[in-house]
Amino acid sequence: MLDDQATLADSCQTSVQGGVDLRRTAANPDYWYPLAWSDELKAGQIIGRRFAGDPIALYRGASGKVFALEDRCAHRQVPLHLGVVTGDALKCHYHGWAYDCSGKCTDVPYLGKERRPNGVRSYPAREIDGLIFIFPGRPELAEARLPASLGSAQRRDYKTRRLNREVACHYTFMHENLFDMNHQFMHRKQMGSIRASCLGRKHGDGWAQVEYSFSRTEGKSSVGERVIVDLMRTRGDEHQDFRDHMQIRTDYPAQSLKVWVGRNIQETQDPVLDVWLCYTPLDAQQRTNRTFGYLSVKKPPIPGLIHLAWPFVVWFTENIFREDKEIVEYEQRAHDAQGSDWNNEVFPPLRDLREVLARCGVPF
Ligand code: FES
Ligand SMILES: [Fe+2]
Structure with missing residues (x-):
C-alpha cells in the first residue's frame, strides 16, 4: 500500500520540481505528436x-x-x-x-x-x-x-472508440488528471462513491507509473462502467480472491491506462480496458491541446453483447471526460490568473509524474 500520511507530508517537503513552473514547460519537440x-x-x-x-x-x-x-x-x-x-x-x-x-x-x-x-x-x-x-x-x-502501436486499438478482440477533443489547458494538466485517481470524488454522479487505493509507483527518466485498486464505498456502478468491468468477470469470479487493478503510465509524451479484472489480473494478460492518449499542444503558449486517443474494451465472451452495450460505454466515458475537461480548464484559468503554479501536490505518484514532465519538457 501507499506510504502513510507522515511519509506523504515528508515527501511533499523534500520533492520539488527544481523551481520549474510546469505550465511554462513546452512539449519537447523531439517526439512524435498526432495531428x-x-x-x-x-x-x-x-x-x-x-x-x-x-x-x-x-x-x-x-x-x-x-x-x-x-x-x-x-x-x-x-x-x-x-x-x-x-x-x-x-x-x-x-x-x-x-x-x-x-x-x-x-x-x-x-x-x-x-x-x-x-x-x-x-x-x-x-x-x-x-x-x-x-x-x-x-x-x-x-x-x-517512433511509437510501435497505440494500445489495443487495432485488435479485433477489442472494440475501440476514438477520443478526440480540444481542451483549453496546458498538456501537463491532462497527464496529471488521468494519473491521479484520487479525483474519483468529482465523478461521484457518474460512478457513485469509489475509493482508490494506490498499490505502488515506479518511475524512470522518461516515464512514471502508478497502480490502483478500487473499492466501492456507496452507491451502484453505472451501466457503462459495468459493461467495461463486470461483464468481463466469468460466473463465480466474485467468490475468488482477486482485485481489480488499474495501471496508469506516462511514457513521455503519451499516456496509457489499463484495467485488469478478476482472474485476468496479470499484466502479461490482456487488460479489459486499454486507453492510449497523447496531448498535442496547439498554440504557441501551449494553453490549449488536442487530445487524440483510443479507448479499447476487450469484447466479453457473449457474442454481440459489446455492441448492444456500446452506447452506454460511450455515454459513460463522454460524461467522465466532460467532467475532466471542465476541471482542467478551471486549473488553467487559475494558473493564468495567478501567473504561476501554486499547486500544492501531496500525492507522491503525482510528484514523480511532475518531475518526469519537467525533465522531459523544454522551458519556454
Ligand atoms: S505562390 Fe504562394 S503566395 Fe505566391
Ligand atoms: Fe477523471
Missing part, C-alpha cells in the same frame, strides 16, 4: 493543423503517402493548405509555386529554373494505427522514437 486521423486525409487532400503555434500543412500524395510541410508559402506567406496536390507535390493556391515533399521549391511557373527561391520546412510524417503523426524536432532523432 490528425488517417481517414481525415484522402489521397489528393490537404489540411492545415498546428503544433505549438507552428502551422503545418498535412497532405496525402497520389502515392498514398502522407507528408507535412510548413503551412506558409515562401512567396507571400499564405497557407499552403489552400493549395492543390499534384502527385506527391504541393502547389500554392496563389501563384502556383510548387513544393516537393521535402519542402524544396521545384517550380515557379513564371521564372526560369535558375531563379528558384528557397522552399519551406518539412517534417517527418508517419501513420500509426490510424493516426497521422509528425516529428517537429530534430529529424535525425525521428526514426528511433
Whole structure:
C-alpha cells in the first residue's frame, strides 16, 4: 500500500520540481505528436493543423503517402493548405509555386529554373494505427522514437472508440488528471462513491507509473462502467480472491491506462480496458491541446453483447471526460490568473509524474 500520511507530508517537503513552473514547460519537440486521423486525409487532400503555434500543412500524395510541410508559402506567406496536390507535390493556391515533399521549391511557373527561391520546412510524417503523426524536432532523432502501436486499438478482440477533443489547458494538466485517481470524488454522479487505493509507483527518466485498486464505498456502478468491468468477470469470479487493478503510465509524451479484472489480473494478460492518449499542444503558449486517443474494451465472451452495450460505454466515458475537461480548464484559468503554479501536490505518484514532465519538457 501507499506510504502513510507522515511519509506523504515528508515527501511533499523534500520533492520539488527544481523551481520549474510546469505550465511554462513546452512539449519537447523531439517526439512524435498526432495531428490528425488517417481517414481525415484522402489521397489528393490537404489540411492545415498546428503544433505549438507552428502551422503545418498535412497532405496525402497520389502515392498514398502522407507528408507535412510548413503551412506558409515562401512567396507571400499564405497557407499552403489552400493549395492543390499534384502527385506527391504541393502547389500554392496563389501563384502556383510548387513544393516537393521535402519542402524544396521545384517550380515557379513564371521564372526560369535558375531563379528558384528557397522552399519551406518539412517534417517527418508517419501513420500509426490510424493516426497521422509528425516529428517537429530534430529529424535525425525521428526514426528511433517512433511509437510501435497505440494500445489495443487495432485488435479485433477489442472494440475501440476514438477520443478526440480540444481542451483549453496546458498538456501537463491532462497527464496529471488521468494519473491521479484520487479525483474519483468529482465523478461521484457518474460512478457513485469509489475509493482508490494506490498499490505502488515506479518511475524512470522518461516515464512514471502508478497502480490502483478500487473499492466501492456507496452507491451502484453505472451501466457503462459495468459493461467495461463486470461483464468481463466469468460466473463465480466474485467468490475468488482477486482485485481489480488499474495501471496508469506516462511514457513521455503519451499516456496509457489499463484495467485488469478478476482472474485476468496479470499484466502479461490482456487488460479489459486499454486507453492510449497523447496531448498535442496547439498554440504557441501551449494553453490549449488536442487530445487524440483510443479507448479499447476487450469484447466479453457473449457474442454481440459489446455492441448492444456500446452506447452506454460511450455515454459513460463522454460524461467522465466532460467532467475532466471542465476541471482542467478551471486549473488553467487559475494558473493564468495567478501567473504561476501554486499547486500544492501531496500525492507522491503525482510528484514523480511532475518531475518526469519537467525533465522531459523544454522551458519556454
Ligand atoms: S503566395 Fe504562394 S505562390 Fe505566391
Ligand atoms: Fe477523471
